[in-house]
Amino acid sequence: MNSKRGSGSLRGYVHGILDPARLVELVDHCDVVVEARGTFCPEPVIRMQNAAALMSPGQVAMVVADDAGIEIDLPAWCISTRNEYLGVLREERFLRAFIRRAPARTADQD
Amino acid sequence: MTDDKIRALGLMSGGLDSTLAANLMQNLGIEVLGLHFSTGFCVADRHRLLGNSNNRDKPYRNDALHAGAQLEVPVEIIDIKDRYLPEVVLHPKHGYGSGMNPCIDCRIFMLQRAKEILQERGYDFVFTGEVLGQRPMSQRRPPMQAIEIEAGLEGLLLRPLSAQVLPATIPEERGWVDRSKLFGIVGRGRHKQMQLADEFGLTDYPQPAGGCCFLPDENYARKLRDLLTHNGPDVDPDDMMLLKVGRHFRLGDEVKVIVGRHESENDFLERFRDGRGSVWLDAFSSPLTLIEGSPSAADLEFACRITARYSAGRTEAEVPVRWRLDGQEGQLVVRPLSEDRQLDEIRI
Ligand code: SF4
Numbered sequence: 001m002n003s004k005r006g007s008g009s010l011r012g013y014v015h016g017i018l019d020p021a022r023l024v025e026l027v028d029h030c031d032v033v034v035e036a037r038g039t040f041c042p043e044p045v046i047r048m049q050n051a052a053a054l055m056s057p058g059q060v061a062m063v064v065a066d067d068a069g070i071e072i073d074l075p076a077w078c079i080s081t082r083n084e085y086l087g088v089l090r091e092e093r094f095l096r097a098f099i100r101r102a103p104a105r106t107a108d109q110d
Numbered sequence: 111m112t113d114d115k116i117r118a119l120g121l122m123s124g125g126l127d128s129t130l131a132a133n134l135m136q137n138l139g140i141e142v143l144g145l146h147f148s149t150g151f152c153v154a155d156r157h158r159l160l161g162n163s164n165n166r167d168k169p170y171r172n173d174a175l176h177a178g179a180q181l182e183v184p185v186e187i188i189d190i191k192d193r194y195l196p197e198v199v200l201h202p203k204h205g206y207g208s209g210m211n212p213c214i215d216c217r218i219f220m221l222q223r224a225k226e227i228l229q230e231r232g233y234d235f236v237f238t239g240e241v242l243g244q245r246p247m248s249q250r251r252p253p254m255q256a257i258e259i260e261a262g263l264e265g266l267l268l269r270p271l272s273a274q275v276l277p278a279t280i281p282e283e284r285g286w287v288d289r290s291k292l293f294g295i296v297g298r299g300r301h302k303q304m305q306l307a308d309e310f311g312l313t314d315y316p317q318p319a320g321g322c323c324f325l326p327d328e329n330y331a332r333k334l335r336d337l338l339t340h341n342g343p344d345v346d347p348d349d350m351m352l353l354k355v356g357r358h359f360r361l362g363d364e365v366k367v368i369v370g371r372h373e374s375e376n377d378f379l380e381r382f383r384d385g386r387g388s389v390w391l392d393a394f395s396s397p398l399t400l401i402e403g404s405p406s407a408a409d410l411e412f413a414c415r416i417t418a419r420y421s422a423g424r425t426e427a428e429v430p431v432r433w434r435l436d437g438q439e440g441q442l443v444v445r446p447l448s449e450d451r452q453l454d455e456i457r458i
Binding site: 038041042045046049069072073075076077079080081082 | 179
């Protein structure tokens, strides 16, 4: 019954899969903007979660927040829900984090 | 996802016990969805509020999401803040624990919500990381049984870490989970859980220090009671948020001051300055003090003296203190409060 897991800390997952130049392009071209400035954990993730429920596979959301913790919570949420974490842009007073909605899961994926 | 796979909902706080329970279910071939309830009283949220302000490189994480990522179990955050205060905290049928913690009603409320999700989405059972005898209020045999019944989950609530010392549940009776692979942990010790964590390869989990919820904390409970007494049950979410930081002093029925204890609390209070009076010192390093309500001139002066008391100018005979109130700004030269007794009398 032992299913050993990697002991790496999730702090290592915060980078995302796109480089900053690609993320900058997405600022004006994302499908959904999730505004979460002025809110704190777990509200930004709740807003992302609610938005994700209405998004189609492949669509990109940009979460705008000033709770720095989203830099580790959103990647964790993406790993757990199998969405794609694209990365984060740090502005002076807030962050923009990008997520791509995962394709619908099929029977073979489980 | 195959149709015949057994699917379970797990209550996940992000602590070790619920993470182990989810891991154990996964190992037994159960498809798990973690539910994390956001009550608004989570201690970790406070760390986030404060860690947020001045330490971007080391933000506090949400442990439930982190546990979900570690196990690759989807975790859904269920926002119950709006109903939790009026329906659970203010009117607990089963009473409070050591502070304002309505643990039994809280568990029932969360499990009732889990049952709704179970029915809506076709899950088979619910599990938790509860351990028999670990908590005095909600984790003794009689309340555990009452919680299960009142939540409407009779037979469908599995506590895998203590299952072998509890009556068999439907998932065990029907062979969805093998009872012999579950555990019979009892009591407050952590040894067995740590051993299991090691066995499962879970190395990065929060230590069970100080609890995860503000409500059992007597200091917090006092501030919450005070707020409810003076503002009534329809409390503003910002006022609730402000209970988590600072020293609180009541100057009058409708006037309260909140004094930051350190830089990150000051930064945090700064965000709530709009619409509230505030007091600070320019001449010495000082806390930021917020004033709730409409202070009289005497209240304002007293707030200035309190702020001076906690500033670097506390030993001076007199210090200039700045204030802002109702769109106006000014300065008062005051004697820093020197007698702690005076503060103790008004401390909430
Ligand atoms: S400690 Fe808080 S969250 Fe935990 S059961 Fe009690 S009231 Fe609920």
